[in-house]
Amino acid sequence: MNKIRVTTLNRSYEMLIKRGISDKITSVLSESFNKINKIFFITNNKIFDIHGEKIIKKIERCYDVRMLVLRDGEEYKSSTTLTNIYEFFIKNQAHRDDIVIAFGGGVIGDTAGFAASTFNRGLILVQYPTTIISQVDSSIGGKVAINFKGIKNIVGCFYQPHLIICDPDLLNTLEEKEIINGLGEIIKYGLVFDHKIIEAVNKIINENPGSEERLKNMIKDKRFDEVIFRCSKIKSGIVEKDEFDNGIRNYLNFGHTIGHAIEKVIGFKNISHGQAVSLGILCAIDLSISLGFIEDSFKKELLELYGALKLPVKIYSKNVDDIFEAIRFDKKITEGKTKFIVLKKLNEAVIFNDIDETIIKNSIIKNIE
Numbered sequence: 131m132n133k134i135r136v137t138t139l140n141r142s143y144e145m146l147i148k149r150g151i152s153d154k155i156t157s158v159l160s161e162s163f164n165k166i167n168k169i170f171f172i173t174n175n176k177i178f179d180i181h182g183e184k185i186i187k188k189i190e191r192c193y194d195v196r197m198l199v200l201r202d203g204e205e206y207k208s209s210t211t212l213t214n215i216y217e218f219f220i221k222n223q224a225h226r227d228d229i230v231i232a233f234g235g236g237v238i239g240d241t242a243g244f245a246a247s248t249f250n251r252g253l254i255l256v257q258y259p260t261t262i263i264s265q266v267d268s269s270i271g272g273k274v275a276i277n278f279k280g281i282k283n284i285v286g287c288f289y290q291p292h293l294i295i296c297d298p299d300l301l302n303t304l305e306e307k308e309i310i311n312g313l314g315e316i317i318k319y320g321l322v323f324d325h326k327i328i329e330a331v332n333k334i335i336n337e338n339p340g341s342e343e344r345l346k347n348m349i350k351d352k353r354f355d356e357v358i359f360r361c362s363k364i365k366s367g368i369v370e371k372d373e374f375d376n377g378i379r380n381y382l383n384f385g386h387t388i389g390h391a392i393e394k395v396i397g398f399k400n401i402s403h404g405q406a407v408s409l410g411i412l413c414a415i416d417l418s419i420s421l422g423f424i425e426d427s428f429k430k431e432l433l434e435l436y437g438a439l440k441l442p443v444k445i446y447s448k449n450v451d452d453i454f455e456a457i458r459f460d461k462k463i464t465e466g467k468t469k470f471i472v473l474k475k476l477n478e479a480v481i482f483n484d485i486d487e488t489i490i491k492n493s494i495i496k497n498i499e
């Protein structure tokens with residue numbers, strides 16, 4: 131088992147990473163907590179059917195479990211869902227020494243996490259992530275939130291979990307589009323922080339290059355656990371140094387400035403966040419090339435990896451100006467500064483607060499179909 135200790139201002143907690151750890155869920159809980167009262171298990175209908183029911187049955191044998199099954203989808207990361215969770219807590223008399231298990235992807239982790247952080251001034255929170263994004267990113271670091279009035283993550287807070295349980299086996303049932311969604315984040319970690327991540331992904335994927343099932347085979351491969359571990363270790367290290375997102379946590383936004391703008395222009399329904407970030411990463415690489423930091427050959431190699439991982443390589447929108455405007459709009463709501471993170475070289479990133487408009491537009495044009 132890989133264990134990562136995350137030490138923050140208010141809490142020090144462990145992330146346990148082990149393929150198949152869900153089989154031993156009751157002993158994991160009993161070893162992690164001295165005393166367990168009620169357990170509030172929150173998930174969505176899709177994950178409940180695939181994994182949740184089996185896991186709850188195990189926990190129920192030892193503990194008093196109250197279950198809430200929400201509906202699947204980003205649109206349910208809402209104030210209505212939050213109210214439903216609070217009502218569920220009230221009905222079941224949730225106390226501060228009760229445990230909330232958020233079992234699902236980032237949507238469940240963020241929503242149930244926010245409810246747990248605010249109800250009765252904070253319940254015990256266990257993040258139990260089931261997607262790549264949630265295992266390597268959203269479950270770690272305490273950002274919990276809901277969307278409100280169409281604005282993503284606008285109502286939220288920092289609330290570190292008390293434990294993270296990470297079982298890479300749960301990823302085996304992800305649809306391919308969700309695997310692709312998570313791979314952009316993994317590539318980001320590899321480019322900005324740890325090239326061994328890219329090497330490992332390259333190695334696994336190139337062992338069955340042509341196979342239709344290559345992405346599913348990759349996440350089933352035991353060596354992929356090391357990829358998850360390395361990414362989680364990076365995220366937790368950054369959170370320890372910059373818990374409240376005032377400094378180096380910004381580096382996690384590599385590819386996100388242009389990625390968010392692409393997402394907005396193409397439409398949230400037409401492109402996944404991970405795909406938009408992958409395209410944003412390509413633009414950030416072109417920015418790095420234009421600024422004279424890295425060579426063209428770097429991008430060529432990256433594009434080969436993108437192809438193998440079925441990541442998008444072209445932006446399906448001719449509208450550079452709209453993408454640029456979307457970046458400018460973001461700038462307005464981030465106090466006039468657009469942060470561009472570029473690579474000086476592999477695993478060495480640098481933040482620029484403003485870059486010449488022509489250079490930015492060219493980096494987008496180069497990646498347009």
Ligand SMILES: NC(=O)c1ccc[n+]([C@@H]2O[C@H](COP(=O)([O-])OP(=O)(O)OC[C@H]3O[C@@H](n4cnc5c(N)ncnc54)[C@H](O)[C@@H]3O)[C@@H](O)[C@H]2O)c1
Binds near residue numbers: 237272273305
């Ligand atoms: N808190 C943070 O720091 C942070 C960081 C990144 C993203 N996020 C948030 O996370 C959310 C995105 O997370 P996500 O990509 O995990 O999306 P998600 O939670 O919507 O999950 C994606 C889809 O996969 C399904 N699913 C989950 N686990 C599965 C499994 N094991 N097998 C089969 N299907 C499964 C879900 O039901 C859903 O349909 C966004 O709301 C984003 O804002 C938060």
